[in-house]
Amino acid sequence: MSEPFRFEVVARDGQARRGRLSLPHGIVETPAFMPVGTRGAVKGVTVEQLQDLGAEILLANTYHLHLRPGADLIARAGGLHRFTGWPSPILTDSGGYQVFSLASRAKVTEDGVVFRSHLDGQSHTLTPESVVDIQARLGSDVAMMFDQCPSWPATREAAEAAMSRTLRWARRARDRHQALESGAAPEVARPAPGQAQFGIVQGGTFKDLRDLSVQGTVAVGFDAYAIGGLSVGEPVETMYDVVGHTAPQLPEDRPRYLMGTGMPDDLVESVARGIDLFDCVLPTRNARNGQLFTRHGPLNIKNARYAEDHRPPDAECTCPTCRRYSRAYLRHLFVSGELTAATLNTLHNLHFYLDTMRGIRKAIEFGTFDTFQRAFLETYSRRQISSLE
Amino acid sequence: MSEPFRFEVVARDGQARRGRLSLPHGIVETPAFMPVGTRGAVKGVTVEQLQDLGAEILLANTYHLHLRPGADLIARAGGLHRFTGWPSPILTDSGGYQVFSLASRAKVTEDGVVFRSHLDGQSHTLTPESVVDIQARLGSDVAMMFDQCPSWPATREAAEAAMSRTLRWARRARDRHQALESGAAPEVARPAPGQAQFGIVQGGTFKDLRDLSVQGTVAVGFDAYAIGGLSVGEPVETMYDVVGHTAPQLPEDRPRYLMGTGMPDDLVESVARGIDLFDCVLPTRNARNGQLFTRHGPLNIKNARYAEDHRPPDAECTCPTCRRYSRAYLRHLFVSGELTAATLNTLHNLHFYLDTMRGIRKAIEFGTFDTFQRAFLETYSRRQISSLE
Numbered sequence: 001m002s003e004p005f006r007f008e009v010v011a012r013d014g015q016a017r018r019g020r021l022s023l024p025h026g027i028v029e030t031p032a033f034m035p036v037g038t039r040g041a042v043k044g045v046t047v048e049q050l051q052d053l054g055a056e057i058l059l060a061n062t063y064h065l066h067l068r069p070g071a072d073l074i075a076r077a078g079g080l081h082r083f084t085g086w087p088s089p090i091l092t093d094s095g096g097y098q099v100f101s102l103a104s105r106a107k108v109t110e111d112g113v114v115f116r117s118h119l120d121g122q123s124h125t126l127t128p129e130s131v132v133d134i135q136a137r138l139g140s141d142v143a144m145m146f147d148q149c150p151s152w153p154a155t156r157e158a159a160e161a162a163m164s165r166t167l168r169w170a171r172r173a174r175d176r177h178q179a180l181e182s183g184a185a186p187e188v189a190r191p192a193p194g195q196a197q198f199g200i201v202q203g204g205t206f207k208d209l210r211d212l213s214v215q216g217t218v219a220v221g222f223d224a225y226a227i228g229g230l231s232v233g234e235p236v237e238t239m240y241d242v243v244g245h246t247a248p249q250l251p252e253d254r255p256r257y258l259m260g261t262g263m264p265d266d267l268v269e270s271v272a273r274g275i276d277l278f279d280c281v282l283p284t285r286n287a288r289n290g291q292l293f294t295r296h297g298p299l300n301i302k303n304a305r306y307a308e309d310h311r312p313p314d315a316e317c318t319c320p321t322c323r324r325y326s327r328a329y330l331r332h333l334f335v336s337g338e339l340t341a342a343t344l345n346t347l348h349n350l351h352f353y354l355d356t357m358r359g360i361r362k363a364i365e366f367g368t369f370d371t372f373q374r375a376f377l378e379t380y381s382r383r384q385i386s387s388l389e
Numbered sequence: 390m391s392e393p394f395r396f397e398v399v400a401r402d403g404q405a406r407r408g409r410l411s412l413p414h415g416i417v418e419t420p421a422f423m424p425v426g427t428r429g430a431v432k433g434v435t436v437e438q439l440q441d442l443g444a445e446i447l448l449a450n451t452y453h454l455h456l457r458p459g460a461d462l463i464a465r466a467g468g469l470h471r472f473t474g475w476p477s478p479i480l481t482d483s484g485g486y487q488v489f490s491l492a493s494r495a496k497v498t499e500d501g502v503v504f505r506s507h508l509d510g511q512s513h514t515l516t517p518e519s520v521v522d523i524q525a526r527l528g529s530d531v532a533m534m535f536d537q538c539p540s541w542p543a544t545r546e547a548a549e550a551a552m553s554r555t556l557r558w559a560r561r562a563r564d565r566h567q568a569l570e571s572g573a574a575p576e577v578a579r580p581a582p583g584q585a586q587f588g589i590v591q592g593g594t595f596k597d598l599r600d601l602s603v604q605g606t607v608a609v610g611f612d613a614y615a616i617g618g619l620s621v622g623e624p625v626e627t628m629y630d631v632v633g634h635t636a637p638q639l640p641e642d643r644p645r646y647l648m649g650t651g652m653p654d655d656l657v658e659s660v661a662r663g664i665d666l667f668d669c670v671l672p673t674r675n676a677r678n679g680q681l682f683t684r685h686g687p688l689n690i691k692n693a694r695y696a697e698d699h700r701p702p703d704a705e706c707t708c709p710t711c712r713r714y715s716r717a718y719l720r721h722l723f724v725s726g727e728l729t730a731a732t733l734n735t736l737h738n739l740h741f742y743l744d745t746m747r748g749i750r751k752a753i754e755f756g757t758f759d760t761f762q763r764a765f766l767e768t769y770s771r772r773q774i775s776s777l778e
Contacts, residue, residue, distance in 0.1 A: 039721070039722070039725045039727055040718070040721065040722075041722055041727050041729040041730075042729070043727060043728045043729060044433070044728035044729060044732065045729065045732075046709065046729065046732060046733065046736075047713060048709060048713075068721070068724070068725060069696065069717070069721045073696065073697060073717070076697060077697070077699055077715070077717055077718075078699075082699075083715070083717070083718050083721075084718060085713040085714050085718065288728075307458065307462065308462060308465060308466070310466055310467075310471075320435070320437060324436060324437075324474040325474050326466070326472070328458070328462070328466055328472070329429070329466075329472050329473060329474065332428070332429065332457070332458045332472075333428070333429075333430055335457070336428045336457060338428055338430050338432060339432045339433035339728060339731055339732075340430040340431070340432060340433060340434065340435065341430075342728055343433065343434075343435060343728075343732065344435065347435075
């Protein structure tokens with residue numbers, strides 16, 4: 001029933017790639033954006049709504065699910081797909097980022113990380129191996145290796161140390177994953193055979209460290225590769241520079257995933273540099289804070305100017321929110337603290353992101369990505385905006 | 390385009406009536422339950438989801454919408470239907486109950502009520518006439534008259550005073566409504582011609598006061614009548630007793646609305662006593678607190694016993710929640726404070742209420758309401774439960 005991991009580039013336009021990623025639970029047309037379902041749900045929306053929006057793959061957080069309800073419970077439920085009701089592909093992140101940003105008193109050693117849960121202060125340990133086991137139990141289609149992501153700005157020394165450790169952890173993670181695959185650890189429940197494992201390239205904003213990280217990670221040999229440690233506070237130009245330097249070094253025949261990015265322009269700019277996969281909490285989190293992305297730019301629905309604006313957020317948008325509701329109504333719901341505000345805003349923003357990816361894919365197919373990019377960035381480029389200010 | 394107010398009883402079974410209520414925005418099959426959309430939205434769900442559940446009429450709160458965003462703004466938007474995107478009938482309550490339960494320092498005089506908004510402490514006045522004007526601006530299909538609902542327990546003196554005042558307010562409200570209908574107040578925007586107005590019977594738990602209230606309110610002559618001032622803390626037997634005493638005195642050819650009720654058994658017990666319309670926050674509010682109504686009784690999803698229960702909340706239920714999600718997953722979302730928990734639990738509970746009404750309607754049509762009632766109350770009767778304890 002489960003398909004093996006497979007990736008095919010079906011069209012190219014410059015560095016931009018139009019691909020098709022086959023995973024045990026379905027096919028993902030790339031470039032693709034993965035909505036974030038931190039605890040196994042995208043906040044305020046249902047599986048049906050995500051399907052109607054055309055989402056093909058979700059991201060779920062290993063750290064959060066490990067702490068609650070626990071990977072063992074999810075394994076006994078038959079894995080994340082059975083547990084959450086989401087039938088299509090799921091990628092689980094490594095937990096590395098959350099351990100350093102959410103947990104208290106995280107202590108890194110060569111073995112792994114000891115930290116206290118942000119929920120109850122209880123002590124936990126994550127190692128490259130245990131993170132593989134957790135994700136095997138979760139049964140995601142794609143498991144990310146456990147990495148060390150330094151905070152920004154990082155000294156060269158700190159970036160190098162984290163990068164080197166991540167490389168050593170890559171080897172251990174891959175070994176463990178292959179041991180599980182070969183049945184060497186029958187005590188680990190494996191609800192979804194065919195799980196792919198992605199390596200993560202670190203190195204901060206230092207290009208030579210990125211080079212070393214690419215070489216080392218590719219040498220370990222994962223199913224595919226991600227660029228981690230960006231979108232952590234560095235200037236947007238720096239991020240694009242590092243992406244443009246790093247992505248082309250990654251294997252041509254494997255999807256390239258830029259983790260945790262980003263703003264709408266980041267999607268377009270990064271596809272232009274050869275990226276195939278994205279995730280970010282921005283469309284969903286900003287929706288809950290009242291920011292709607294439209295093709296004319298972002299719109300803050302709580303603004304008093306919308307109190308009597310009876311137009312939809314975006315007149316050309318075909319999302320369920322724009323088809324029925326006005327800015328005035330959405331503002332009313334938001335300022336009244338109504339739960340439905342979060343739902344409607346989230347549906348709109350996810351549609352915007354998923355629709356942007358549809359536009360990107362079509363443009364690459366037609367060989368018009370350059371035109372698409374220029375038109376899109378006229379509205380959304382932070383680069384232009386900063387130069388105008 | 391707008392149909393006149395019309396009510397037809399199409400079948401009877403004992404005191405229970407199967408009816409069809411025509412309103413400017415559509416037809417409501419009765420007995421009917423009205424989901425509560427306090428501020429113009431049912432918390433956590435969309436119009437599409439409400440339609441999919443088969444809801445035919447919503448209740449919105451005059452008090453809340455008057456304070457924010459204001460009836461004038463909604464009138465300028467084209468009325469509540471245009472503003473909220475809900476295309477089917479809407480009933481707006483009188484605001485009376487909220488003034489006394491939510492506002493601070495409400496002072497009642499013969500003229501009306503002066504109170505301070507629970508939002509910003511600003512002083513407001515509501516009178517029988519101004520409440521008519523507000524609801525005309527809101528453009529609901531049914532407007533409730535402004536009534537005085539005494540708190541429970543009330544002395545006979547307090548119940549009588551509130552009942553008498555409500556009667557005097559009934560005359561004033563009806564006069565104002567008819568003045569608006571005849572075009573005597575062109576300064577009041579009237580987005581929805583054909584708005585019906587319901588009178589409200591008060592009198593607490595004193596049957597002779599209820600008799601006087603029925604006679605006086607019917608003498609004023611409304612489109613239909615509601616029983617107010619129940620479900621405010623009195624024993625359930627007392628409520629059924631007052632409903633059973635009052636409902637049959639109300640005009641046969643008009644729908645009878647029991648305001649603010651209730652628990653699942655209240656619906657069935659009150660239909661048995663001749664009630665046609667219900668509203669209550671219970672299914673939606675309890676959903677947000679983790680209580681799910683099932684045909685085997687209520688289920689508190691946060692209970693640890695459900696942590697690994699992979700069955701749906703109700704195996705026989707056809708709601709979108711039960712078709713896809715397990716108790717274990719819903720418990721996980723609830724204890725994690727995920728917004729989606731409110732959505733999924735609300736969808737389930739509203740389906741349960743609306744489906745109960747569908748069952749009631751079918752039973753009356755088939756002349757089997759008595760059997761339906763007995764089977765339903767085996768699970769849900771608080772009367773039985775109290776006698777067992």
